Amino acid sequence: MFCFQCEQTAGCSGCTKNVGVCGKTANTANLQDKLTGALIGLAKACGSNQKTENTDRIIIEGLFTTVTNVNFNDNTLEEMIEKVHREKERIAPGCVACISRCDNTDDYNMDELWNSDEDICSLKSLILFGIRGMAAYAYHGLVLGYEDSEVNEFFYRALSVISYDLSSDKLLETVLKVGEVNLKCMELLDRANTDAYGTPTPTKVPLTIEKGPFIVISGHDLKDLELLLKQTEDKGINIYTHGEMLPAHGYPELKKYSHLKGNFGTAWQNQQKEFDNIKGPVLFTTNCLMPVKESYSDRVFTTEVVSYPEMVHIGEDKDFTPVINKALELGGYEEDKKLTGINGGEYVTTGFAHGTVLSVADKVIDGVKTGKISHFFLVGGCDGARVGRNYYTDFVKQTPKDSIILTLACGKYRFNDLDLEDIEGLPRIMDMGQCNDAYSAIKVATALAEAFQCEVNQLPLSMVLSWYEQKAVCILLTLLYLGIKDIYLGPTLPAFISPNVLKVLVDNYNISPITTPEEDLKKILNK
Missing domain, CATH: 3.40.50.2030 (Rossmann fold)
Structure with missing residues (x-):
């Protein structure tokens, strides 16, 4: 395997052994490369063929799947690769059977990128990793019904550029274009969130876990939190945010739910310690999942593009009944459990958006x-x-x-x-x-x-x-x-x-x- 897309990469140079520092195996890393190569082939196939909204979603979903700490499941990665191939065949049905093949729409071999000139590899990596991050934002906007044609079109352009033989100056132009389009994407998601849930207001969030059944929800997807809050209303189950879900407490349309109680634990990298024998289930909605420890493996659930072997996945129907039943089964803590932040504080404050x-x-x-x-x-x-x-x-x-x-x-x-x-x-x-x-x-x-x-x-x-x-x-x-x-x-x-x-x-x-x-x-x- 070769991977150097995250900060914790081995030796500050790249993970090359059988398991990456993040916990993904060499096979998983290679499948993510294969998925990226398939996405590049699909993007180039759309250069002269008609794409659809479904194509846009597949491109965005595929890129998001390859972000660090999202997908550790080889089976779902293989399914995603096959989905990309089916879409390419639908868009350009004659390519595979073409007598005079041009190879322009074939899957891109990522080894060509990793083994290219150091500066070219660096600039193309900035483009690739940048659009992977932007795809996460585009995905969250899409879930709320918001998308932008310029943002969507750019994913195709940027993916195609990775396979082109371009000068450093031309690649640098695309690097900065990633930043420009991402600004538009972040603005879109900001509008999607505030239109759906109101303008955040300053809110003091307790870190104490009240006694009784509870569910911890982690990640970034506010829509998943809303659905969970609706499905747990009047069931005697409290909801606690974790990690990047903390800012949800500032949104009026989410904080109105009285059983959205507080925040569990600290940042994502502490989860293996903080979730040890946790008395409630944890729902991961986006990235920041770490390899799951045995002491809480029976109470981790995933949804959207997050996937981990042998964990229960909540599909597109968004029926969180398995999570709810697990919360009731575990019963929560018998007495209030007082947690603190890293510096000993008993609460944190959020909601200071623009x-x-x-x-x-x-x-x-x-x-x-x-x-x-x-x-x-x-x-x-x-x-x-x-x-x-x-x-x-x-x-x-x-x-x-x-x-x-x-x-x-x-x-x-x-x-x-x-x-x-x-x-x-x-x-x-x-x-x-x-x-x-x-x-x-x-x-x-x-x-x-x-x-x-x-x-x-x-x-x-x-x-x-x-x-x-x-x-x-x-x-x-x-x-x-x-x-x-x-x-x-x-x-x-x-x-x-x-x-x-x-x-x-x-x-x-x-x-x-x-x-x-x-x-x-x-x-x-x-x-």
Whole structure:
């Protein structure tokens, strides 16, 4: 196998043995490559043939399936590959039987990418991993009935580019185009979520698990949470979010359910410890699933593109009866179970999306003008298991007391239970939501720049980001497309960024690897 798409890849260079660091086997990794090659063949077949909405969905679903920590099941991967092949045969029925074969629509051999020139491989990897992350956002929008033709069309173009013999300059153009289209995709998903569930409002979320039956729901899919809440109403079962589902508590149309009680545990990489002998079932709706331990293997359920061998999968009918029955069977804890965040806090606060923050924009602007707010730090991104991520906890603790910390995605679990007080009624830590809610941070930054009649790069705003998987990649590309500079990135730089490509990013955007909180803060504040 060869895989270097996530931050925890072996030796910071690539997983090449029988099992990847994420837990997927070599066969699973090879099948994901095969699926990607099939998607490239399908995309190229659609260049001169008529695609349909079903083709769009297959492309998006297939890309999402290959995101880290989504699918560990060889059987479902093989089924997905066959689905792609059937769609290609439907669209271009004459290709297989063609006497004068051109091979243009054949499945792409991913070894050609991995063994290509270092810089070409790096740029094409940025494109591939970026559209994998974007596909996750497009998928969530699609579930809620929202899609965009420009976003959908770009998946075909980007997949095709991976198989083309192009110069570095041309590939770099496509890399930045990924960022541009992803901005449109994040805007689409933001609209889908708020139209369906309302504008998030600040909400204090307890970490205590009340006695009695309960279900933990993990991932990003708000529609799955809504359906679960409806199916568990009046059944005496409490619902707790986990990981990236935490921001759901801020949406009015979800928080109205009285049995949506709180949040279970911390970030995704702690699940094997936190789910050990858990007294309730866990439903995974998207990525962030880890290899399942025996102590809770009988109570893990998957849905959508998530799949793991021998786990019960909830299909398209979305009948969560097996999950509900398991919750009633396990019965929950006999007494309230008090859990805490990483820093000992008993609750966390979420719901500071752009609608909320911009509603108090006058107060924020006045705080800057009067010197009560000295700086904004966007400390967000993925969490992970690699040593060194305590950097983000220490960084936040050491930020000036007159600064605001904007945060999003699961990296916030490193510090979101800290009590840093407030500034003139504004909390110093504002959780803006899931990783896709980077759109909220962009909206706030551009609004502040307009208010102060300056460029975003001239604001007292610094971005200190952590990455793990492909959704973080597409967000980074969006920030680069917008011309955002001086981003601090960690805990390590991506293995798929070659030295020459890194030089381009440093020269043009001044991207910096994180060092120590003390040194980076000194550099930022003395700028």
